[in-house]
Amino acid sequence: MSHSRSAPTTDALVALLADRRRRTVVRHLAERPAESSLETLVETLSPANADPADERELRTALHHNHLPRLDEAGLVEYDAATHAVRYRPDDRAESLLRFLAEAFDD
Structure with a gap:
């Protein structure tokens, strides 16, 4: 998991949370x-009866895009090896x- 980072600027925070998945x-x-875990987040963000291909896409997007961005900004700690969040x-x-x-x- 990540180490302490400085807080994101207001512009960076707004840009980061402009994405619906990251807000969720x-x-x-x-x-x-x-x-939490990556799998729990996939379950939370997936609609009921989601297609397995859609869940794979979501898992990939969270793992490679959303969680690393949130980690870099200091909003989460994400361990890519264990998928702990x-x-x-x-x-x-x-x-x-x-507000949103x-x-x-x-």
């Missing part, structure tokens, strides 16, 4: 104090997520 990941992790609380990110949810029914 951060919301999911913020609601749970325990470590842990949220790193961030008041600014949570405020932005609340209220303003845009996100």
Whole structure:
């Protein structure tokens, strides 16, 4: 898992959370104090009765794109070897997520 990093700039945070999947990941992790996993996130983000090919695409996108970006920004710690994910609380990110949810029914 990653080491401590400086907080992302406001512009970087807005750009990072502009993606629906990343917003969902951060919301999911913020609601749970325990470590999560890549598989749990795939289950959370996949619609009911999802096609296995769609789940594979989602797993790949999370592993190679979304989780590394969130890790680099310091919002999560992602261990690519074990697929363990842990949220790193961030008041600014949570405020932005609340605003987006209220303003845009996100």
